[in-house]
Amino acid sequence: MNPSEKFGFDNTLELAAEWSMVSGAVFPHGKHTAWLDCNDCHPHLFNIKRKFTEGFRMTSNLDGEYCGVCHTGVAFPMTDCKRCHPAMRSPPVYQEPVPR
Numbered sequence: 001m002n003p004s005e006k007f008g009f010d011n012t013l014e015l016a017a018e019w020s021m022v023s024g025a026v027f028p029h030g031k032h033t034a035w036l037d038c039n040d041c042h043p044h045l046f047n048i049k050r051k052f053t054e055g056f057r058m059t060s061n062l063d064g065e066y067c068g069v070c071h072t073g074v075a076f077p078m079t080d081c082k083r084c085h086p087a088m089r090s091p092p093v094y095q096e097p098v099p100r
Contacts, residue, residue: 018057023087045069 010030017024032041042048045066046056061068062078071078082088 017085023085025084026086027084 010033013027013029015025015027056066060066061071064072067084068078076083082090
C-alpha cells in the first residue's frame with residue numbers, strides 16, 4: 001500500500017501565485033506519493049509541522065530548492081510552466097519579421 005492510500009494524501013494542493021500575470025500552481029500530492037516516500041520531501045524540503053515552508057518562492061525553486069530539487073534535473077523541467085500552472089495562458093507566438 002502506498003502512502004497516498006494509507007494516509008489519504010491524494011489531494012491536490014493549490015498554491016497562490018506570487019507574480020502578477022501568472023496563475024496559481026497546483027501540487028498533485030497523490031501523484032508524488034505514488035512513487036516517493038514521505039521522507040523524500042518531509043521535513044527537510046517541506047516542513048509539514050508549520051503547514052508551510054518559509055521562503056517557498058518560485059525563484060527558490062529555480063535555484064534548485066523545494067520543488068526544484070527534482071524539477072531541475074530528475075523530473076519534468078521547471079520550464080514546462082503549464083504542468084504546475086495549468087490556468088496560465090500560453091505566451092503569444094510571434095512570427096519572424098519579413099526582411100524588406
